[in-house]
Amino acid sequence: MQNVKIKYYPNPPVVEQNITFELRGTIMEKVTSGRVYTSVYFNNFPPLKETYDFCYILSYIEDIQCPVPAGDVHYKYAVFAKNSILPGNYSATFTLTDQMNDEVLCIKLGCEITE
Template sequence: MELSGTIMEKINSGRVYGEAQFNNLPPLRETYDLCYVLSYIGVLCPLAAGEAQYSVSKEFPPHVIPGNYTFTGTATDQMNNELFCLKGGCVITG
């Protein structure tokens, strides 16, 4: 996954709101600390204003259950301004 854009103001903190669904089961909804989530891809807060480009590639662990996965997510900054939204999915076979 690649993200790119312009950060208008320094980002000190924020939230990531995510929803994931497996097959047709009820969705799992969670809220995470933005800086904690970014640390998983090697990005540390604060984020400076200016042009930004990030690339993320992660493998699923071998114990993930095969099936259809969908996800959506939005992120907000410390002022509750929306930073980005994501929507995607995948099919895991095994």
Template sequence: MLIAVKYSNTVWLTVLFTVISANPLMKNPEIEAQCHHSSCGTSSDKIQNVTVSYAPDPPQANKNVTIHFMGTLTEPIDKGELNAQFFFATRLVKNETYDLCTLLPDVNHTCPVSPGPFGFTIVTHVPPSYKIPPGRYAGMVNATDANQNVLFCLTGYCIVYL
């Protein structure tokens, strides 16, 4: 479901951001999906005003989609972790924790990250429609700093019908 990148953890995170932020398959008359994404964060998160958008909207099967993540970092980040969970139906397919500072170079950032506007863009390939089985896809991504303070939290799901 992804671009070819050098780290498998980036591949899984791109899948997760695709599920969270996009309706991952439309423009095929044989497939319908209902998708939703939202913040699971609070007013005390270290990254505020989080938005996730994508282009084209809606994404198209067998084409690239560009996913934009933006927010405002309220405090510097010296180190942290990112936890990613990906579900198909009710089955947990992937549950991984990553060193945040190891991931940031893949999106053109390095630790420490200074307060202020913070964003990145991921380009991924949406698979052909015949490779997308019907069912419920869900994901959650949350990040914490070294003191376990929440940086951000996003959840999303798509229900795919044939």
């Protein structure tokens, strides 16, 4: 993926409010399937690591389906920050691989979630 721009708001995220994420960029080749590998750290505690099916995750974002054609993309997704989320410092890495297990995108972010 090229020309990637990511933003989230509000910045900083606030517990009991929506956090909206936007991703823009250009996919160089069609993606028919893949995996999303995640690692999330809270206040430097050992990470929560999960792997998800890329096409399954996409189905939650504006009802997008696989395959994803090459070209420009704009994804927007909002998630509610439940009151069970602890305020503190978070860092995360999300890596997307395609049907050939080639890395398409790697996102690293960090933020402080406030009350």
